[in-house]
Amino acid sequence: MKKIKVLSIFLLVAMMATVLVGCSNDDDDTPVNLKSYAIGTWHSYKAIMYYLDGEYAGESQEVTISKTGEYSDAYWELKLYQNGNGTFSYLKKDGEGIKHWVDAAISYSVKGDVVTVHDSDASLDFIFNPGDKTMSFQISKTIDGVTAKMIVYFKK
Secondary structure: OHHHHHHHHHHHHHHHHHHHHHOOOOOOOOOOOHHHHOOEEEEEEEEEEEEOOOOOOOOEEEEEOOOOOOOHHHOEEEEEOOOOEEEEEEEEEOOOOOEEEEEEEEEEEEEOOEEEEEOOOOEEEEEEEOOOOEEEEEEEEEEOOEEEEEEEEEEO
């Protein structure tokens, strides 16, 4: 009888250990290694324009970007290869208004949560958001006397 009681206690402890090990946190808190995660094709999918002055100062506008939608002029692809090179592709209108793809050769580097893309003329910093695994960059422009900041978001 004593053996059965000891065996029962042992089985109960073993079952509890199995149950406790099986119940783990389902959240993936593993940090993303951006250097390896960045490799692949990224495409723009949304942009937010913040008007800094002029008639619409303080307002913002968010648009969805797609290859064929209303904002297809802002559809860009960023291809990053393992060797630190890649291509930046975008639609460009020629003198007759016909759109065609332009592929620009780039190189890139990764430091922390920033992917810096370099072409022959300039460099651009893409900030990685580990929460939703997107990247974004921002530019400020003044058009017709109105200054605006635009943030363009990319995803794989």
